[in-house]
Amino acid sequence: MYIVAIAWIYVVLLMAMTEPSFITGCMTFIMYCVFPLSIVLYLMRAPQRKHKQAENQAAPQQSVSDKAHSET
Known part of the structure; x- marks a missing residue:
């Protein structure tokens, strides 16, 4: 999916370069x-963030139980 984002950046960059002034090119x-790509990429990474958050919450619980088993 990143290839689509890179292609969109290229298209918009070319579009911005054809604007009559530097300011309008930057705004374009x-x-x-x-703005649109930051929102789209943020939403696309939501499942990965949820998975990583669940993994991080499970990791401390496992390490505590591992310590308890190693002490006995």
Whole structure:
């Protein structure tokens, strides 16, 4: 999916370069590329974040139970 994001950055960059002034080019790039891609990529990584959070919550519980078994 990152290849689609890279292609979109390229398209919007070319679109921004054709704007008549530097300011409008920057605004085009920010409004059509930076904001939308940051939202889309954030939403796409939601399942990975949930999985990692669940993994991190399970890890301390396992280490405590491992210590208890090693002491006996």
